[in-house]
Amino acid sequence: MTDNPFTRDAQRYLDGSPHGDLSESERRDADALLAAAVAYRDALPPLDARVDSAVMAELRQPRPGMPAWRWLVQARVRPVWVPLAAAAAALLMWVAGPERTAPSTAAPAVASAHDTVFVQFQIAAPGARTVALAGSFNAWDPAALPMLRAADGTWTLTIALPVGEHSYQFVVDGARWQPDPTAHAQVEDGFGGTNSVIVVGGRGLVRT
Amino acid sequence: MGAADGAIVRAVLAGQEDLFGVLVERCRAEFGRYAVAMLGDADAGSDAMQEACIKAWRSLADCRDPDRFRAWFYRILANQCRTMLGRRRPQTDIDEIEVASRERPDRDLERKELAAALAAALDRLTAEQREAFVLKHVDGRSYEEMETLLGVGVDALKMRVHRARDAMRTLMGETR
Numbered sequence: 578m579t580d581n582p583f584t585r586d587a588q589r590y591l592d593g594s595p596h597g598d599l600s601e602s603e604r605r606d607a608d609a610l611l612a613a614a615v616a617y618r619d620a621l622p623p624l625d626a627r628v629d630s631a632v633m634a635e636l637r638q639p640r641p642g643m644p645a646w647r648w649l650v651q652a653r654v655r656p657v658w659v660p661l662a663a664a665a666a667a668l669l670m671w672v673a674g675p676e677r678t679a680p681s682t683a684a685p686a687v688a689s690a691h692d693t694v695f696v697q698f699q700i701a702a703p704g705a706r707t708v709a710l711a712g713s714f715n716a717w718d719p720a721a722l723p724m725l726r727a728a729d730g731t732w733t734l735t736i737a738l739p740v741g742e743h744s745y746q747f748v749v750d751g752a753r754w755q756p757d758p759t760a761h762a763q764v765e766d767g768f769g770g771t772n773s774v775i776v777v778g779g780r781g782l783v784r785t
Numbered sequence: 786m787g788a789a790d791g792a793i794v795r796a797v798l799a800g801q802e803d804l805f806g807v808l809v810e811r812c813r814a815e816f817g818r819y820a821v822a823m824l825g826d827a828d829a830g831s832d833a834m835q836e837a838c839i840k841a842w843r844s845l846a847d848c849r850d851p852d853r854f855r856a857w858f859y860r861i862l863a864n865q866c867r868t869m870l871g872r873r874r875p876q877t878d879i880d881e882i883e884v885a886s887r888e889r890p891d892r893d894l895e896r897k898e899l900a901a902a903l904a905a906a907l908d909r910l911t912a913e914q915r916e917a918f919v920l921k922h923v924d925g926r927s928y929e930e931m932e933t934l935l936g937v938g939v940d941a942l943k944m945r946v947h948r949a950r951d952a953m954r955t956l957m958g959e960t961r
Contacts, residue, residue: 581958582951591950592928592943606954613903613957614922616896621923622827624817624834629809632838636805740803742788742810762788776788778801783788 583607694777696738698745700757703730705749710734712745712772719748740779744772791852798845805845809838812858822919823866825908833869837862859934867912906956910949917945918953 587603589596591611599607698710710722714736724732724747732747744764747755756763760773761782776783790808797805813834820837821830840861841848848857907915920926920934928939928946935942 581955583947583954588943588947588950592946606958609899610950610953610957611922613899614918616899617822617903617907618818618923618925620897620900621818621821624813624821624827624831626810626813628813628817628831628834628838629806632809632835632842633803633806635835635839636802636842740801740806742807776793776804776807778796778804780796780801783792783796783801783804 694738694740694779694781695735696775696777696782697733697735698724698747698757700724700732700747700755701730702732702747702749705732707750708732709748709751710736710745711748711754713743714738714745719751719754738777740777742774742776744774746770746772789852790854791850794845794848794851794854798851805842808841808854808858812838812841812855812862815855816859816862819919819924820862820866822907822923823863823915824869825904829869833862833865837865840865856934856936860936863916863935866916870912870915902957903953906953909956910952913945914949914952917942918949921946921949 583591583606584599584603586597587599587607590599590604591607700708702708705726708724708726709719710724711717711719715721722734722736724734726732744766745757746766747757749755754770756771757773760775762774763771764774766772790811793804793807797808817830817834820833821827824830824833837858841858844861848854850857907918910918916935917931920931921928926934928942931937931942932939937945
């Protein structure tokens with residue numbers, strides 16, 4: 578099957594390494610192989626999220642010997658409110674001062690149900706007129722989740738999030754998108770900015 | 786990327802089982818194309834991914850190094866793909882390629898033919914060569930990434946890729 582092997586230089590060329598001169602036929606065949614690989618890759622149908630749902634549905638099937646109540650609990654969606662104020666106060670990274678305009682933020686505090694988790698987001702932005710929360714959980718709508726301002730300039734919002742990974746930013750004064758520097762992960766948003774990322778588990782945020 | 790894989794694996798093992806969905810989503814995003822390319826069609830790739838995820842779930846406690854979960858999962862998926870390849874010769878679904886190339890007919894016809902020729906040649910490689918070629922040229926991975934996934938040294942991987950390319954050159958020459 579390999580009666581016409583590539584030369585060492587052609588292999589180095591295909592590896593993207595420094596290489597010597599290639600004959601015309603070597604370069605043509607090497608380029609054709611790379612072009613075909615790209616065409617093949619572009620034509621491959623992607624695996625969509627139905628795979629994820631199918632796997633998780635399978636995993637939620639009761640296993641032999643597993644008590645039935647366990648699965649009933651997993652299927653329940655019931656908000657459980659717990660006092661958040663103490664946790665919020667402990668988490669808030671506050672830099673006081675009326676001249677301050679740049680917002681400071683705090684990692685979200687959480688109160689958990691089983692597959693719905695209440696997460697409290699906070700940002701200290703005394704100079705802001707409005708602050709909203711936008712993320713993968715609300716289609717990045719900059720107006721759908723306005724945060725509430727307290728007298729000390731802290732803006733808070735508590736929302737229910739499903740267990741899983743979510744990205745978000747704060748939208749200050751309707752225009753300025755601000756990642757949460759206290760989040761434990763940041764990721765490029767594809768538009769030159771940065772999204773903050775949290776992973777929500779049934780017992781709170783999962784940290785690296 | 787959010788919390789590292791290892792932190793999520795540990796949380797799942799500690800009882801937060803729904804978080805396994807985060808790992809499934811990440812693995813599908815990273816290895817979905819590999820599975821489809823190894824088996825030649827989306828349905829088989831999807832089946833392989835599902836089976837691999839379920840096997841990973843059942844043996845998660847055996848993942849000795851949760852911080853290297855992704856490589857551990859890859860080996861489960863690669864074994865699954867090899868098992869399925871052994872059951873039948875893959876036939877890349879050319880209809881799917883046609884659907885993806887419906888616009889700009891002249892240029893896309895050429896690309897469709899290229900993709901179909903490559904798919905047909907891939908079907909005639911050994912599983913090991915196919916894996917090496919797919920990882921290098923379809924997934925676009927570096928040899929160092931491949932080393933992490935396969936646990937095989939870079940020199941040996943280069944040899945596999947070079948042999949796969951030689952075979953592909955011959956096979957694609959036959960179709961011209």
